[in-house]
Amino acid sequence: MEKLIRSGSNTMKRDLLLFIGFSVLIMVAPQLFAGGYLMNVLVFVGINTMLAIALNLLLGYAGQISLGHAGFFGLGAYISGILTTTFSLNPWLAMPIAALAVGCLAGVIGFPILKLKGHYLAMASLGLGIIMYIVFNETVELTGGPSGLSGIPNMKLAGVSFDSDVKNYYLIWGFTLAVMLFSINLANSRVGRALRAVHDSEVAAQVLGVNARLLKVQIFALSAIISSLAGSLYAHTMTFISPASFGFNFSIELLTMVVIGGLGSIYGSFLGAALLTLLPEILRGANDYDIIIYGGLLVLMVMYMPGGLVRGIPDLFKKIFKPKGGADHA
């Protein structure tokens, strides 16, 4: 409670400084790792960070689980892809159209689906994700079916085409940083506090005048819109998309990122996304084992570090460096 009251200008200033530091780091990173392949991986870290933040707003802040977010990601990618190829629309126009469409869809589905709680919400969102995945596969005339949709144009800005890894890096991280800043502000705002209230007790929040039901739907739609933006960016960066990238497994991967990084932490989402995107690159030889590692990580994190890496690592340091046996009121 005290924390809530104090969360005024001080927290804001600290958060802003932290964000500026982080942005500078991201912007100079290409100079440090000029290697071609790593840049490509860092582009994906950006996209996954955006997606993880989207899910985290829903799961970490509002306390509502979704196992179907890969579907919204795919929907954004496919709407952008189809509009720019079949209908030769400008990508800058296709992206907001996709986001708007996905936002509306999530808003409409949000009302019945967010009435459900806990396990039921998990299963319903999972079903929704699988239905979207089946639609991507089956509407062959539109999406190209399982063999995918190719020839999606790169984005262009003032005559510059984003066709290399370095250019895409700046494009995607530009968007990702904007999403991060927005989410940090959202978390510190009245809405953010209302969300946390809904997370702790929906009834209590409602008694205090928070329209919990509407708020949950709004955050669900927002989360879907961010996922859709990430999908559009993904489509224009890759220039090729296929349903395999938007299946149930990817929803689980997103969940793993959020849980490993830390529920309710924006930088945690970055940490989780970075770790899970880099991990398969590090374990290149162990191609088939990554599924076991995801599963193992999920189980171990929930059991031993329920706060995720952002809270777990500082706690670990405290445990190691603090003398034992003292009266420690932590």
Added chain:
Amino acid sequence: MQFDQILQYTLSGLSTGAIYALIGIGFSIIYNATGIINFAQGEFVMLGGLLTLSCLELLALPLWAAVPCAIAVSTVVGILFERLAIRPLKQPTPINLVIITIGGSILIRGLAMLVWGKDTHAIPAFSGDVPISVGGATILPQHLWILAITLVTICINKIYFYHTISGKAMRACSYNRRAAGLVGIDVRRMVLFSFIISSAMGAVAGIIVAPLTMTAYDVGVMLGLKGFCAAIIGGMSSGLSTVIGGLLLGVLESLGAGLISSGYKDAIAFIILLLILFIRPQGLFGKADSERV
């Protein structure tokens, strides 16, 4: 559209539906005893099939010995899962439980992939492949095995829950865990029992369906979800309504695949799942119960 075609789809739908029913009852038993939806339920189905394969081929056991062997090993996995992942959980919030059972299911699936590889495996039918004709439609002997074994399993289940002390204790837990604890029922043991029963039932389902549909390390995902759908239709009951839910789902799916489009076959189950959750979260036959929502 001919009558025998519809009969054909209905008959094959009934046998898949029986499988969904068995898996769905597994879901319900754990849910009723613990309040957990076990996302790893489908993995026991996968284990049942693949372990039978190993018993038949590697250990060269006859079928009548391979089946109990596979069920026993799957049950041990179920016990380990409960002991190592569910029981030690410090903050058993619904979201943590969802995440940990998903993590567990991925882990089991991954280990199965290491052991059996990514290939699809066939298991011989229990008693040959000579089709039997039933009023214009044909069914395989395996279809009959599925229906018969499902029936027997459900009967055993019923007897256990209504005519044995531990079964009655388990039912008490599902009504009110705290009250059950107060009258001296060891609730944690009942939780363990619920995992034992449902992993065994999942394994049975996996074994009897494997000769029809083949089996692989990743069959558990879809079968598990369909089983859950059956349980939702049945209002998470561990009795007749889930059986009807499973049969209904199997028949609708089979008719939909045959008459509308086979590509959307899997979507049918999930559309039904969403509709039931939105409109009648208490199940098709249940009375309104706000706690399910």
